[in-house]
Amino acid sequence: MGLRASIIQLDQEYLEKIIINQTEFLNIDPSENIYKSIDLDKSWDGIIFLLSNGGTYRDSKKVVTNISRIILSGQNLTELDNYGITASYLTSKQVKQCINELIKITEKKLYSRFDSKLMSDRGVYDFDSFIMNPDFKHFFNYYQIVKEFYNDAAKKGKATLTYIS
Template sequence: MSMIGNLFRVTKAELEEYLNDSSMLKDWLYGENEELDYLNPDDIDKAWDGILFLLTGDGISEINHPLTKVLFSGQLIDENQDLGYGPAHYLTPEQVVDLNKQIAEITVDDLKLKFDPEKMTELGIYPEIWAEGDDAFDYLADNFLVVQKMYAEAAKNGEGMITYLN
């Protein structure tokens, strides 16, 4: 099975609703929802752990770096709710603004300097495709640009962020 990273923007009111009743989140994501496009959901495929490595020098197994919060805040909607591979994480609109400022300054060239296929393989960074070299880096860079875009839009609109793996 694949572990796909997902991000979506939410208003402050929507976030509060999900925090008060997490079943609403699961229903929204997995129910027959004709308005799902409203969420502006995006996925970063299997690139999430590789992106974390480029941002922090580690993968999901080491979540102490502040930039880990870009994908896994440690703030859970409902720790008992499984959306595929665990619960959803969230960020408030204020936290999104702060993280957006930090990641907006990161360029693809900055990421390239941190790309280390040997270390990524040694650490077991998912999805373990690092022997593919430049193609693997391009995959990560393209998906990081998706993350940057999502954060920029959320910050501009005063929205929070929900992330999860499925």
């Protein structure tokens, strides 16, 4: 799997503009200082796996909890599919709901869900193709980055937009 994920914080008003005119997303440059963003590299599906107790991005149509929506919400910007981009968003209200769930999750709980063989079998992460296989700490470190990012977004009343390409 070579797909990388990034998440951007946006003002709710700008997100609403993007929802109406989805190609407006193409004007965003995450490297500009006006956007706070994080790059999850290829670890994003591993984070989904740990948070949803074995789910993957392919399960996003079955999303039911706030926590399983943290990376891919199921609220997709489908016009961007034509550009080879998978993008979904959370409103500022949904971001606040998600962080309330994220802060309840312990390292011990996530560790109990880590299973590199199952992750590989489900296509979450191809451990066999890497010289140095990522361990639980690798995914947990990215999870911590995501949690801090969402906590910051919630405090600032920001919406988020995740894109995978």
